[in-house]
Amino acid sequence: MRALSATGDDGLVELVRVPEPSVAAGEVLVDVQAVSVNRGELHRLTSATAGWRPGWDFAGVVADQESGTARAAGHLLPGTRVFGIADGGSWAERVAVPAARLAVIPDGLTVEWAATLPTAGLTALRTLRMAGDLAGARVLVTGAAGGVGRFAVQLARRFKAEVTAVVGRPERGEGLAALGTAEVVVGVEGVGGRIRPRPGGRRR
Ligand SMILES: NC(=O)c1ccc[n+]([C@@H]2O[C@H](COP(=O)([O-])OP(=O)(O)OC[C@H]3O[C@@H](n4cnc5c(N)ncnc54)[C@H](OP(=O)(O)O)[C@@H]3O)[C@@H](O)[C@H]2O)c1
Known part of the structure; x- marks a missing residue:
């Protein structure tokens, strides 16, 4: 999948190909549609080494994964619109997080607006x-x-x-x-x- 990754050069990022996230028990895989940018992660980027993956806040839909982990973890069906917070790496096409880090996006709220909420x-x-x-x-x-x-x-x-x-x-x-x-x-x-x-x- 594609993701933004630190170049190690004074806060810059580049679009790179990275392995798909591995989904641990209790985690949910999300197809990311929007992210927001926080002061703290921008600050962290300025000292990041090449390859570090930024990204706390995100919003998107629960991925249609074969394992069914999502359903078992949080009763979140594939396609459910969710937003949440990761320890990093959400500036990517997909991110895996514990189900407790996710909430369902209420009707009427766009993914872009939802992605601004968590941190x-x-x-x-x-x-x-x-x-x-x-x-x-x-x-x-x-x-x-x-x-x-x-x-x-x-x-x-x-x-x-x-x-x-x-x-x-x-x-x-x-x-x-x-x-x-x-x-x-x-x-x-x-x-x-x-x-x-x-x-x-x-x-x-
Ligand atoms: N964003 C997060 O998710 C997050 C998470 C944890 C902690 N924090 C901390 O929360 C604080 C605010 O973060 P933010 O993301 O809201 O940043 P932000 O959007 O850049 O807002 C910072 C605000 O601080 C004001 N400010 C700047 N220098 C100031 C000074 N010397 N005295 C008084 N006010 C000053 C600015 O006011 P004016 O524009 O009106 O001048 C600005 O509105 C930061 O200390 C940040 O580290 C943020």
Whole structure:
């Protein structure tokens, strides 16, 4: 199959032919149709040796594999639209991951949109969950214009928090009001005096 592989030359990748993934027990083989790019893997690419295979987030369909592993692993029939997260190597035609790393793509969501969700979305979700129940709380999201930040804004609103978003430049705040922010502030200096520890909150 074809895959993108590091050239070992300052973050560059090239399209190469690689062996098909081997599918271990409990894993599902996915025909990849879309991937998204995360800051962390781009950073890792800059120091990668030739042959390293990038790729965390992906979306596609469960491959029609003969072994039936997919069905046994996660009751995911071939052709089911799924998205998920790999430890690497998803910038390829196929990727094998444990069934628990996959979720079914809801109707109405494209593979391209679904592929943006896993790493950045889970980062935002886990960060917000550390703060406990956010209903009625006031939440400050720094880097709100970024990939993780926009998910954090939307999830915090979903958890019924009031959100103040911090952006670096006024134009970076575009679209944040539509996501439900109560306030968009340019520069963290603009909110510094208003930040105080949450009563009963924990530092981690
Ligand atoms: N993407 C992931 O899946 C992921 C996973 C784990 C951890 N992280 C971490 O989460 C953070 C955000 O990642 P991301 O993918 O969302 O990156 P991103 O899309 O590049 O967004 C980064 C945001 O940080 C803001 N920013 C940059 N320098 C800043 C500074 N000196 N002070 C305050 N804000 C600054 C930028 O704001 P303006 O554009 O408004 O200037 C930008 O919106 C990073 O630290 C990343 O390592 C990301």
